[in-house]
Amino acid sequence: MYNIDKVTFQLKEEIDIIWLQDLGYVFKVFDQQDSGNICFGVEKDGQKKFVKYAGARPVEYQGDPAEAVSRLKAAIPIYDELKHTSLIELLDHFSVDGGYVAIFKWFDGECLHPHWSYPPPAKYTDPGSPFYRYKHLTVEQRIQSLEAIFNFHMYVEEKGYVAIDFYDGSILYDFINNETKICDIDFYQKKPFFNNMGRLWGSSRFMSPEEFELGAKIDSRTNVYNMGAIAFGLLGGELDRTYEKWEAGKELYFVACNAINADKNMRYPSVKDFYNAWYIR
Numbered sequence: 001m002y003n004i005d006k007v008t009f010q011l012k013e014e015i016d017i018i019w020l021q022d023l024g025y026v027f028k029v030f031d032q033q034d035s036g037n038i039c040f041g042v043e044k045d046g047q048k049k050f051v052k053y054a055g056a057r058p059v060e061y062q063g064d065p066a067e068a069v070s071r072l073k074a075a076i077p078i079y080d081e082l083k084h085t086s087l088i089e090l091l092d093h094f095s096v097d098g099g100y101v102a103i104f105k106w107f108d109g110e111c112l113h114p115h116w117s118y119p120p121p122a123k124y125t126d127p128g129s130p131f132y133r134y135k136h137l138t139v140e141q142r143i144q145s146l147e148a149i150f151n152f153h154m155y156v157e158e159k160g161y162v163a164i165d166f167y168d169g170s171i172l173y174d175f176i177n178n179e180t181k182i183c184d185i186d187f188y189q190k191k192p193f194f195n196n197m198g199r200l201w202g203s204s205r206f207m208s209p210e211e212f213e214l215g216a217k218i219d220s221r222t223n224v225y226n227m228g229a230i231a232f233g234l235l236g237g238e239l240d241r242t243y244e245k246w247e248a249g250k251e252l253y254f255v256a257c258n259a260i261n262a263d264k265n266m267r268y269p270s271v272k273d274f275y276n277a278w279y280i281r
Contacts, residue, residue, distance in 0.1 A: 002017070004017070004020065004021065004026045005021075005025050005026040005027065006025070006026060006027045006028075007026050007027070007028065007029040007040070008029075009029045009031040009038070010031070010059055011031075011038070011056050011057055011058060011059070012057035012058070012059060012061075013056070013057045015055070015056050015098065015099075016097060016098075017053075019096045019101070020040060020042070020051070020053075023042045023044065023049070023051060023103070024042040024043050024044030024045075024047075024049070025042060025043045025044065026040050026041070026042050027041050027042070027043055027048075028040060028041030029041075030116070031058055031059070031116075032058075032059075032060055032115070032116035033058060033060060033061070034058075034060045034061055034062070035061070035068065035071075035186070036054055036058065036061045036063055036065060036067065036068025036071070037052050037053060037054050037058075037068060037072065038053050038056050038058050039051060039052045039053070040053070041106060047106075048106035049091065049103050049104065049105065049106050050088065050103070050104040050105070050106050050107070051101060051102075051103050051104075052072065052101070052102045052103075052104070053096075053099055053100070053101050054068040054069045054071065054072040054099055054100050055068070055069050055096070055098045055099015055100060056099065065098075065099070069099055069100045071186060071187075072100050072102060072186065073100055074186075075102070075185070075186035075187075076090070076093050076102065078161070078185055078186070078188050079102075079185065081159055081161075082155065082156060082159055082161065082185060082188070084152050084155050086148040086149070086151060086152040086180065086181055086182055087152060087181065087182050087185065088104045088105065088107055088172070088181055088182070088183050089104060089105040090102060090103075090104055091103045091104060091105055107172055107174070107181050107183070108174050108176070108177075109172030109173050109174040109179070109180070109181055109183075110130035110172065110173055110174075110175065111130060111169060111171070111172055111183070112130055112131045112134055112168040112169070112171045112172075112173060112234075113131065113167065113168040113169035113171075113203075114129065114130055114131075115169070118130075118131070118132075130173065130175075131168065133175060134173055134234070135234075139235065139247050139248050141178060142234050142235055142248075143235070143248065143252075144178070145173060145178075145180040145234070146230070146231060146234060146235070147279075148179075148180040148181070149171065149180065149182065149227070149230060150227060150271065150274070150275050150278065151275075152182055153166075153223055153226075153227060153271045154271045154272050154275055156188065156223070156271075157220055157223060157270060157271045157272065160190055160191050161188050161189065161190055161191065162188065162189050162191055162193050162218045162219060162220075162222055162223055163185070163188055163222075163223050163226055164187040164188055164189055164193075164200055164201055164202065164211075164218070165184070165186070165187040165188075165200070165201040165202040165203075166182075166185070166188075166202070166206070166226055166230075167202060167203035167205065167206045167230075168203075168205075168206075168230070168233055168234070169184070169203070170182055170183055170184045170185070171183070171230075187201045187202075189218070191219065192217070192219075193217075193218045193219075194215055194216065194217055194218065195210060195211065195212075195213055195214055195215060195216045195217075195218055196214075196215075197214070198212065198213075198214040199211070199212050200212075200218070205229065205233065205238060205239055206226055206229040206230060206233065207225075207226075207229075208222050208225035208226065208229075208260075208264065209262055209264075210222055210264060220269060220270045220271065221264040221265075221267045221268070221269060221270075222264070223270075223271050224259050224267045224268045224269075224270065224271055224273075224274045225259060225260055225261075225264070225267060227259055227271060227274055228255075228256045228257070228258070228259025228260040228267075228274070229259075229260055231252075231256045231259070232246075232256055232260070235247050235248045235252070235256075236248075236253075236256070241256075241257070241260070252278065255274070255277045255278050258277070259274055
């Protein structure tokens, strides 16, 4: 058990984290991820930053810390290449004894899938849940939020990447300024990419059929499915994709339905084509 400044957290094994205190006052900890990372909010000289660390054994992580370190190192050039106004900004990264650290500019947004504080069903029903509050924004506010997500993924596509493990836990929303940012793209892959796991990383609520099929090509039409599934999550009934649960009118409903067609050849061929159908209607 560790007690540092304002936070308390537990790890499976003891580690030296003196480097963390050198970064500033620790005011927040995110220690319930199963990715192998533990994250912190730190503040120094009035500047807040988000710190992601791989190399520990968080309680929820079942894997090898060395694998988490390798994944975080591999993610650094992805953040560099996909730098965008809707992506949290990578500021620095470096090795520490037995691990690796990535430092991002702090964004005052709340995660839309805070499973550690509002596990389902509380995520959907508790008025304090960020997801509940988001779903009670106006439809227009949520469509504007989705525009940031779609714009970023058009850029991802232009850069030749596919979005792996993008879900509502990757979305931060600032309720004061009505601003949306993406916070986690560690598993995005450069094309061409083929499913080498059988079940890829991700939440099944937003994953396409090919993301469960070993050897399947993961491409722009997979990105399109992901965007359609996110639209149903934020404007509809998530996995209940009936029109009765949809809040944004028939035209957008049919666009979203096309995007999540199980037959990938029937989907829009690119996120740009999906975006054009969504906004030019």
